[in-house]
Amino acid sequence: MIKFPTKKRVDLYKNAVSSEQLHLDLAAAQEFMFDAWETDDLDVVLKLIRKAIKKSPLCADAYSFYCEISEEPPESKIGNLETALYAASIALGEDFQEFAGRFWGFVETRPYMRAKAALAEALWESGNFYPAMAHCREMLKLNPNDNQGIRHLLTGYYLELEMVDELTLLLDDYSEDVCPYLQYTRALLAYRQSSPDAGDIARIAIDSNGHIPGLLSKRRLQPKSNSGYITLGEMDEAIYYVNNNLKSWIRTPGAIEWIVKHSSNLI
Numbered sequence: 301m302i303k304f305p306t307k308k309r310v311d312l313y314k315n316a317v318s319s320e321q322l323h324l325d326l327a328a329a330q331e332f333m334f335d336a337w338e339t340d341d342l343d344v345v346l347k348l349i350r351k352a353i354k355k356s357p358l359c360a361d362a363y364s365f366y367c368e369i370s371e372e373p374p375e376s377k378i379g380n381l382e383t384a385l386y387a388a389s390i391a392l393g394e395d396f397q398e399f400a401g402r403f404w405g406f407v408e409t410r411p412y413m414r415a416k417a418a419l420a421e422a423l424w425e426s427g428n429f430y431p432a433m434a435h436c437r438e439m440l441k442l443n444p445n446d447n448q449g450i451r452h453l454l455t456g457y458y459l460e461l462e463m464v465d466e467l468t469l470l471l472d473d474y475s476e477d478v479c480p481y482l483q484y485t486r487a488l489l490a491y492r493q494s495s496p497d498a499g500d501i502a503r504i505a506i507d508s509n510g511h512i513p514g515l516l517s518k519r520r521l522q523p524k525s526n527s528g529y530i531t532l533g534e535m536d537e538a539i540y541y542v543n544n545n546l547k548s549w550i551r552t553p554g555a556i557e558w559i560v561k562h563s564s565n566l567i
Contacts, residue, residue, distance in 0.1 A: 301372075302350060302353070304353060304362075304363055305353065305357040305383065305387075306383060307382075310357045310358065310386060310390065313356075313358070314390055322356075322358065322391075325355050325356040325358075326356045326358050326391055328355050328356070329351075329352040329353070329356035329358075329362065330352070330359060330411075332349075332352035332359075332362075333349075333352050333361045333365065335348050336365060337365070342369070346366075349362045349365060358387045360387050360411035360412060360415045361414060361415075363383060364381065364414045364415045364418045367380060374421075374422040374423075375422075377418075378426065378428075381415055382419060384411075384419070385412065385419055387415075388412035388415050391408070391411070392408065392412060399442070400441070400442050401443075401444065402443065403439075403442040403443035404445065404448070405443075405445075413442070416439055417439065417448055417450060417453075420433075420435035420436050420450075421453070424453075424457060433457050436450050436453055436457070446474075449481070451470060451473075451477070452482065454470060455467060455471065455481070455482060456485070456544045456545050456548070459488065460548050464489070467485075467489065478504075478508060479532070480505065480509035480532075480537060480541060481537075481541050483505035483508045484505045484508075484509075484541060484545070486501050487501045487505040487559065488545075488552060488559075490502070491554075491559075492555070502558070502559055502562040503562060506559070506562060506563050509532075509533050509534075509537055509538050510563065512538045512541055512542060513556075513559045513560045513563035515539065516542055516559060517556055517560050519546070519550060519556070521542075521546065522539045523539075524540075
């Protein structure tokens with residue numbers, strides 16, 4: 301377990317060093333994180349995270365990556381991720397709002413976005429649903445292109461809480477997104493609403509990733525892929541979708557049987 305700085309410690313550091321030194325320390329800390337992302341040796345990863353946070357308490361990626369690999373419960377991660385977000389905002393400084401609308405396009409903003417995404421997931425998993433959704437909506441405002449796939453998380457959240465109006469608007473905002481994640485969400489929504497186009501929407505979803513109906517039919521969470529990558533149309537993508545949306549499908553009577561039937565008809 302790593303003991304991370306508090307917001308007070310971050311403030312003390314910020315006030316103790318010059319702006320130039322702050323950026324030099326952060327750049328050096330970030331190099332440790334680049335190395336940490338490239339190794340599979342957990343002991344080495346933890347050593348590099350410790351070095352990064354010791355070099356600069358503003359290294360948000362150190363907090364975020366530790367929370368990603370940690371087996372601690374999500375509620376115990378929230379404090380560190382809130383500090384990570386605070387540290388990242390200090391690192392961005394007065395230029396913060398200048399990046400709005402195209403946030404991910406600037407490398408220096410990415411630790412902030414990674415921390416915010418991790419915080420949203422930790423909040424959701426610990427039952428803090430509305431703060432989690434608020435972070436997601438803020439991220440989509442900062443970066444409408446949504447390089448991180450935050451829209452996928454948010455559609456799942458809306459679906460689980462049956463926030464149909466919000467879900468419909470979000471799907472409309474990303475109407476050109478044909479990824480399986482949104483296609484299957486559109487299919488489930490169409491089924492729930494008894495849409496006359498539900499069958500066609502289901503077939504489009506199945507064409508985008510045919511592994512998902514079979515996994516849904518098992519009605520249980522699947523072991524996560526160890527690769528860390530999601531491959532369009534492949535099993536790792538199907539597992540990611542099912543693990544994040546299974547509850548909504550199970551809660552909809554007949555939905556799983558319906559999508560499996562359409563899948564069988566396409567074989």
